[in-house]
Amino acid sequence: MLLQRTLVVFLALTVYTSLCGYQRSIVHFDMKGAPPKVAYFKQLLTTMSGLGATGVLMEWEDMFPYQGDLNRIVNKNAYTEEEVISILEHAQQLELEVIPLVQTLAHMEWILKNEEYSHLREDERYPMVACIGDPSSLELILDSVNQLMQVHSKFNTRYIHIGADEAFQVGICEADRLILPVKYENDTLRMIFDHLKKVSINVTEEFPATKVLMWYDELKSAPLELIKEYSLDELVIPVVWKYTANLDNDLPPEMWKNMSYSFKEVWGGSAFKGADGASRYWNRLKPYILNNKEWYLQNEKYKSHFTTFDSIIITGWQRYDHFASLCELWPTSMVSLALNLIVLTKFHIDTASAEQVINAFNCPPSTTLDQLVAGTDKCRYPGYRARDAIRDYVQLKTFFENSTWVHNRENGWLQSSHMRLSASNPYYIDAIGKAYERTLKKMDTITNNMRTAFTEIFYPDVIEEFETDYITPFVEDLQKRKDAVANIDTKRSYGPRPWFRL
Known part of the structure; x- marks a missing residue:
């Protein structure tokens, strides 16, 4: 701000009053x-x-x-x-x-x-x-x-x-x-x-x-x-x-x-x-x-x-x-x-x-x-609905990226190894699972609005390319993490370490 x-x-x-x-x-x-x-x-x-x-x-x-x-x-x-x-x-x-x-x-x-x-x-x-x-x-x-x-x-x-x-x-x-x-x-x-x-x-x-x-x-x-x-x-x-x-x-x-x-x-x-x-x-x-x-x-x-x-x-x-x-x-x-x-x-x-x-x-x-x-x-200038949808996405993505408490828990309890093994402490990851769910639900609304707005002003391939490059990677990462939390939550016990074995 x-x-x-x-x-x-x-x-x-x-002010440069002498310039033309x-x-x-x-x-x-x-x-x-x-x-x-x-x-x-x-x-x-x-x-x-x-x-x-x-x-x-x-x-x-x-x-x-x-x-x-x-x-x-x-x-x-x-x-x-x-x-x-x-x-x-x-x-x-x-x-x-x-x-x-x-x-x-x-x-x-x-x-x-x-x-x-x-x-x-x-x-x-x-x-x-x-x-x-x-x-x-x-x-x-x-x-x-x-x-x-x-x-x-x-x-x-x-x-x-x-x-x-x-x-x-x-x-x-x-x-x-x-x-x-x-x-x-x-x-x-x-x-x-x-x-x-x-x-x-x-x-x-x-x-x-x-x-x-x-x-x-x-x-x-x-x-x-x-x-x-x-x-x-x-x-x-x-x-x-x-x-x-x-x-x-x-x-x-x-x-x-x-x-x-x-x-x-x-x-x-x-x-x-x-x-x-x-x-x-x-x-x-x-x-x-x-x-x-x-x-x-x-x-x-x-x-x-x-x-x-x-x-x-x-x-x-x-x-x-x-x-x-x-x-x-x-x-x-x-x-x-x-x-x-x-x-x-x-x-x-x-x-x-x-x-x-x-x-x-x-x-x-x-x-x-x-x-x-x-x-x-x-403002309501030509194309403003597409601008609004992109703005909503930028704001949501920025909010999520700045959610330090989520990323601190990811760094400790939802690394790639945790997702690969479906093993972690639910106490720390259940809350971030709910954060993923809330964000994905908002993304559904934003994506639908974006598709409608883009269709009004651009040809169909534009929204496909824009989504593929800028929207889908974010959504897929959230979905992958949400699924990982759900898989971990199905487990009630684990065997002795080491869990990675040669």
Whole structure:
């Protein structure tokens, strides 16, 4: 509680009256995990528009209704083209800028995991990076870009994001090894830049009104002359991303200076969820507030280096990659989104801004900023039932984990050996058996509520995955211990030790 109050004071009392913040805040939708049903998707768009977001970055991944060869490997829950158009129309009605994101170098697991495309991996062991020395890779990538843009271009799409982050393996596949010495002087960065140039030119030629964004990973340390040689200074706009609380250390002045030598425009990239641990399912808020405050200050420090530095993408990752576990879902992260959108434009959370959030979230009039930060509010924003169910689980699990008297008795009288032998002193374990029973009964209610709430907003596989990873292990451990106590209680006598015999 003290930590929560400290955070509220930190949010509410810090005032920088001379600062002006970002003019354009783009909220990221990561559809490679827990993609929202169409109705919920539209509710989220409406809510974030009311919170001050100016646009959305849509990373469709395998949820886009690709046709042709790619159609065989899309998600079985993929949106139909009619549903995609309906979502885009809704965003347009809300006057939200819509930016599609399609990965064109790395994070291509959704394609490369499939056997029929495994030969296009940079490293045959890892389905992450495309073998860009193989012309078939470029053909496949351009097909995905063009299909996406054919739909998005109907809605005055001014930007497309081509990804290009975290290319951990390059120059390994046979096609790369053959072409590197012949065409690129054995310089993998030259090969990457040539690939990104081809992708970008494809966009600008096919869709002249659309500019190209890319993550800054391959640009941040690149020689200026190499960036210019491949015309990337004219073809792309870098998006500098970092999700930490010390950006002065992680994004040093020299990096910004070098970027300004090549690029007139740059965007920022912060986070409101999905960057605080690959398996974190409850949004802790504070790391994101700290990160977005840092991004506000980065803008103030370095915007004079560029002709334009007024846009930021506030990312909301749903998985760290295609194979990773689900992390903070939309329902648990709405308060984080709301408060961080304010931070990016004002730096501090004033009373008027807090009241706007409370109204937008359909909260009781008595709701306070403290309650929003602590997650104890009774607001009714889209997806709140799922948030409430996850919150109930977090609170129950935390209460049980903090029940020292239970764990003291477990440590003394219900270790693995006791359960294996069905031997212990009932005097000490009967009480904890009742604690298991009470907790399991509450878990039944929470799980039922969670399933109902998830069904309203997500596809069926989401609750199955969430339960499997985060609920079932806790429940199964409780059930195992409860059964062990019951087995021990059936015994009235024991033979002489040793009970473990060789």
